Amino acid sequence: MSGFFAPDSLVLNRKLPLWYQVSQSLRASILGRPASAPLRLPTEDTLAGHYGVSVLTMRQALKELETEGLISRHRRHGTFIEPAALRGAPVRLLGSVDAIVAQQSGERATLLGPGPATVPVPAELAEHFPGTAEVVRYRRLRFDEAGEPVNWAENHVLPELADRIDVTDLESWPMVKVLRDRVGVRISRITDTVEARLAQPETAALLRVPLLSPILHYTGIVYDESGRVVDVARIRYRGDRFSFTVTMEAPG
Missing domain, CATH: 1.10.10.10 (Winged helix-like DNA-binding domain superfamily/Winged helix DNA-binding domain)
Incomplete structure (x- = not known):
């Protein structure tokens, strides 16, 4: 060429x-x-x-x-x-839904606040929910076996799916597993992004870390088989309690 x-x-x-x-x-x-x-x-x-x-x-x-x-x-x-396409653009890695479920499982979670809340679609998530005015927000704090907070998560889910979610499942299962195995959503793919950020007041208080200390901010966009976004997860991880390991296979 x-x-x-x-x-x-x-x-x-x-x-x-x-x-x-x-x-x-x-x-x-x-x-x-x-x-x-x-x-x-x-x-x-x-x-x-x-x-x-x-x-x-x-x-x-x-x-x-x-x-x-x-x-x-x-x-x-x-x-x-695009002329603005720079070498520093984020790397995307392909994995399975089961791998993501396994990574997010095994942690005890507590629901924050009174429970799920129907809220307007946040402006920064509007592109993922075209034509949708409201989503149901779930907020959870996860702990390790020693009782130390390791991350806190926000999920924004389509209302028609949230109606079928049993919140007690979210105490032990990640949202993607609940949507797939309990609600019956046929998940086609998940796009993950992990960024380094600084802990803002709410995150610092929940994770028991100093204000503006380094954290890892995960965003997971979950698509069903029709290509529709059914859930956007935003998870803040303590920087000292999280590692990201990727195994790549070389073609044979």
């Missing part, structure tokens, strides 16, 4: 979705591009042929990059790298 900087070949791992592998290859090329590289990408057909995948697979890979803000797509004009 003349003028393009993607690798000459990509060994695809059958254990991972093709669209994900292609999107990550393209992502690495975009973030590592030389200053002289063109901003316009080849056509979907050309890219699909280069990677040896279907046009539908390539389209899904490009949609992922568009959602991340690395590219923009313009009908009849083509696909372009």
Whole structure:
């Protein structure tokens, strides 16, 4: 592909979705591009042929990059790298829903406040709940076996699903497990983001850490099989009680 900087070949791992592998290859090329590289990408057909995948697979890979803000797509004009796409953009890792459930399980949780509350969709979450005016918010504080607080979580759930949630399940199960195993939501994917932040007054008090001390802020966006967001979780972890380990398999 003349003028393009993607690798000459990509060994695809059958254990991972093709669209994900292609999107990550393209992502690495975009973030590592030389200053002289063109901003316009080849056509979907050309890219699909280069990677040896279907046009539908390539389209899904490009949609992922568009959602991340690395590219923009313009009908009849083509696909372009966003000039503001920087090398410091967050890395996305693929795992299973079961892995996320396992990571969030095993901790005792206490509901904060009087219980679930119906609230207006927070402005910063509005893009995830288009056409929805209100969500049901759950707030929980989790403890380890020694009784020390390790994180506190907020979940914003669609009201029609919240009506079927037994809050006692949330004392021992993460929300994603409750939605999947109790409510019957067919979860298709979860997008996770972990950021370093400073503890604000409420977080500092709940987690028993100094004000403005480092914490890890996790955001998990849960999608059902139709692509609809059913839950957005925001979890604040004590920086001294949380580690993030990823195991990557090399293609055979």
